[in-house]
Amino acid sequence: MTFIDLRSDTVTKPSAEMRKAMAEAEVGDDVYQEDPTVIELEKLSAEIMGHEAALFVCSGTMGNLVSLLTHCTRGDGAILGINSHIYVNEGGGLSALGGLVPLCVNDDEGIPKPQDVLSYCRPKNVHHAPAKLLCLENTHNACGGVAISPEAFSSMVDLAKSKGLSVHLDGARIFNAAIAWEVEPATYARLVDSVQFCLSKGLGAPMGSVICGNKSYIERARHWRKRVGGGLRQAGVVAAAGIVALKGYRDLANDHEKAKILRDRLANGGVKIAEVSKPTNMVYFEVEDALDVALLAERCKQRGVLFNPTPKKIRLVTHRDVSFEDVEKAAKVILEELRK
Ligand SMILES: Cc1ncc(COP(=O)(O)O)c(C=O)c1O
Structure with a gap:
């Protein structure tokens, strides 16, 4: 049946076009940064997201974990939606592997309320884990797959920045959000310090996600990717499908x-x-x-x-x-x- x-x-399977691109992909050792297809995927991703640089990773979970580890250090607080994928569905990796403290806020409507985020922006005090990072999710999976409006997103990022927080976007489905609001993905992505998006969801690639940020951030993320075992060799074979996926996001x-x-x-x-x-x-x-x-x-x-x-x-x-x-x-x- x-x-x-x-x-x-x-559950989407790679298309015939993706399989052809995979079979024909030029490859090299990506840990030496010598895989031309991975480099092409990263360049295209950075362009689309309006960032300086990008890094191919194995999965969305790895993309979020590496991003959080790059932003924060042990004992730092990351403000997270109580329904967010990072908090609920990623095995507690941020605490298990990074020693980070989840500072949970209500995100029932897909985006936290300003007052809840502000409640964690406290003066320095030895009693508290200092809030360093705000994580947003768009579209928000557990909140009905809702696409957050560019206005609501932008004002939340402004608020976080005004309090000295860095902002990470779990943009596993950022393309769906952009399409729903008829904007470019960069409308959201360029506002944040880092974004991870998935090639393996609706875009249909067999695996992989990409993290985007500035050059120095991506260099530090590359180190974390290696530490968590995500340094890949001839990854161009899968990155090739990612390029086809990205080009067809509309x-x-x-x-x-x-x-x-x-x-x-x-x-x-x-x-x-x-x-x-x-x-x-x-x-x-x-x-x-x-x-x-x-x-x-x-x-x-x-x-x-x-x-x-x-x-x-x-x-x-x-x-x-x-x-x-x-x-x-x-x-x-x-x-x-x-x-x-
Ligand atoms: C919003 C969101 N973020 C991250 C992920 C993790 O992606 P992966 O399954 O590739 O680890 C998912 C997976 O469904 C997701 O829905």
Whole structure:
């Protein structure tokens, strides 16, 4: 059976064009900075993000970890959204490996409230872990895949800077945010000190993320990447797919259209869709406590539709490997199974 896989945009497989580019990629030893394809990917990434330099890393988690380790030292505080991927889904790496202290703020709407960030900008005092860094996420995965507006983003960065904080953006899906607001990714990225974005999500590359920042930051990040075992050799083979992915980022608009169809169909069928001020490629909906989500997921799977059986709120993610027809079918299957 072929599945309509709505578990995540990470399930996307490399296209024929990517596989061809991978097969033909010129390579070298990237630890010696001699891989021309990695260098090309990094140059293109820095240009798109409006930064001086870039660094190819294995994953989004590594991109965030290396970024945080580069900004902070042991005992420093990093201000993080309580729902952020860095805080919830990256194995506590910032504390386990970096000795950093997460200073948590409410980010239910995708971006923290100014007063919550300010509450950690305290005068120097031996009792506190000093806040050094603010981490933002855009789009915000756990908050409905919401795209933060350029205005809200920019004023949060201004506030952080006015308090002497550095700012890191977990831009795993920054391209989705830019498309939703019809701006260039650099509109967000150039405001921050560092950004990591993923090639392996909706963009469809088989692996990899890129960190962007100024030259000295990227040099220090290169050292941290090596320390965490992320120095790669002939990585041009995968970077080649990343270049194809990057050049095609505007196609992500289709994923937003597909999510809209899914949202509309489910809502028309009486499903309680989570409201999101600027939605992208994710659809979250609530289910009653009494509903056995694992059973629902299993029944949908038997009919060819996959999603992760998370309690209470179910997430469906659209991407390039599901068609418009697929999302129509998925909505029908989910509605029918919910009514059983
Ligand atoms: C917002 C966000 N940041 C970071 C990551 C981590 O990326 P990776 O799975 O490549 O480590 C993810 C993964 O889904 C994510 O959604």
